Amino acid sequence: MFANVRKIAALAWPVLIGQLAIIAFGVIDTAMVGRYSAIDLAALGLGSSIYISVYIGLTGILTALQPITGQLYGARRYGEIGEEVRQALWLALVLMALGFSILYFPGPLLRIAHAPEALRERTVAYLQILSFGLPASLAFRVYSSLTNAVGQPRLVMILQVGALLLKIPLNLWFIFGGAGVPALGGPGCALASTLINWTLAIVGMTLLVRLNIFRPFATFSHFCWPVWKRQAALLKLGIPMGLSYLIEVTSYTFMALFIARFGTTTLAGHQIAGNLGAVLYMTPLSIGIASSTLVAQALGAQRPVDAHTLARHGILMACAIACCYGVIVLALRPxxxxxYTSDAQVALAAMPLVLIVIVYHLFDALQITTAFVLRAYRVAVVPTVIYAVALWGVGLGGGYLLGFNVSGSIPEWLTGARGFWVANAASLAIAGIGLALYWRTVSARHRRAEAHTPHTDPVA
Structure with a gap:
């Protein structure tokens, strides 16, 4: 077990540092904008919820490149990897057009929140600026999916840490103004993120050409048009993956939209709890990505028993660390x-929500690690159904019933934002357990198939 843990940790720690650098974008945005104005902080919470839904849904489709190229890499079919990357870039171009239209015209989504005009105006400005950075974000996701699949997460980490170093001074400049630039508040951090996203995309594509590790793939050796067979394979895996990401994130997004009806103070408290949950989430996400890489490579090399063992150890590792995080947050909650905030009312609103985050995070660790392991097996449809039932049905539906006390008999402590968070924690428990049980079935099927298959050389 310890040998596998070391393998997973060796890939997970660069992913974790890189992901923490990216999530630090949100932490920095929240902390800086929170000191600019309460209305801008509320707009940031509302706008980032919408942006993350679009971003995660679209990049989730492109993440299908990771298990596909991971299996090809394990089978040593290097020539096919470059073709898969080219096809993923074509797909990113199509997804960009869809995402841009949603972000630049967010009116229909904002109407759900019944936001006041001042809040709506700041949120629209924030989203429209981010829409111009979306194409770069999609291109960089192609780069990061490839590097993670071939076991080179440090090449992503270095760029993400560098982006964080740029983010801090750019945020200070654009949010609070200076050197001829007016104070932009919340939209200022969107402008900083957009400039950084383009920098990451340009550098990432350059590295695909220049670095020796990528040369066997010959990604940009020649031009090619979209190939329907490969596009279909990407979409067959990517659409349910993107939908599962979308279900996961929109359950949080619509929770924020509904919580906005309780006022800006409650919404700001919710933003703090959500941001903390996102920071904690980065560790099991990193373990999930690392486990998925090793599992996919083992499956490509026709070693399903090793794949099962790696997956099991990755899941246990994520859950154990989540328990440790829970103890730390409980002790340091105030x-x-x-x-995050010096506003006493916002702190009071956040206090009970952060307590719920402790339980929420344990089940979050279970579900995300298991989901990534299943993606390594190129299985995505059933997990998406599990997500839909748990997160939309129990989480969002149950949260609405509790939060707004639809029945009129819900205890007061379980209404409002607390009701939404309790329901969401319950939904993650159902999703995590369901995904874990399904993974055991999928893994057993692969091991049985291998046991009845004559050994062949996996090298194509």
Whole structure:
């Protein structure tokens, strides 16, 4: 077990540092904008919820490149990897047009929140600026999916840490103004993110050409048009993956939209709890990505028993660390909240939500690690159904019933934002357990198939 843990940790720690650098974007945005104005902080919470839904849904489709190229890499079919990357870039171009239209014209989504005009105006400005950075974000996701699939997460980490170093001064400049630039508030951090996203995309595509590790793939050796067979394979896996991401994130997005009806103070408290949950989420996400890489390579090399063992150890590792995080957050809860806001009312609203985050995170770790393992097996449809039933049905539907006390008999402590968070935690428990049980079935099927298949050389 410890040998596998070391393998997973060796790939997970660069992913974790890189993901923490990216999530630090949100932490920095929240902390800086929170000191600019409460209305801008509320707009940031509302706008980022919408943006993340679009971003995660679209990049989730492109993430199908990772298990596909991971299996090809394990089978040493290097020539096919470059073709898959070219096809993924064509797909990114189509997805960009869809995402841009949603972000630049967010009116229909904002009407759900019944946001006041001032809040709506700031949110629209924030989203429209981010829409111009979306194409770069999609291109960089292609780069990161490839590098993770071939076991080179440090090449992503270095760029993400560098982006964080740029983010801090750009945020200060655009949010608070200076050197001829007016104070933009919340939209200022969107402008900083857009400029950084384009920098990441340009550097990432350059590295695909220049670095020796990528040369066997010959990604840009020649031009090619979209190939329907390969596009269909990407979409067959990518659409349910993107939909599962979308279900996961929109359950949070619509929770934010509904919580906005309780006022800006409650929404700001919710933003703090959500941001903390996102920071904690980065560790099991990193373990999931690392486990998925190793599992996909093992499956490509026709070693399903090793794939099963790696997957099991990755899941256990993520859940154990989540328990440790829960103890830390419980002990340091007041200090953590004080780091986000100096507003006593916002801190009071955040306090009970952060307590729920402790339970929420344990089941979040279980579900995300297991989901990534299943993607390594190129299985995505059933997990998407599990997500839909759990997160939309129990999480969002149950949250609406509790939060707004639809029945009129819900205890007061379980209404409002607390009701939404309790229901969401319950939904993650159902999703995590369901995905874990399904993974055991999928893994057993692969091991039985291998046991009845004559050994062949996996090298094509």
């Amino acid at each position: 200090f953590i909240i004080a780091g």
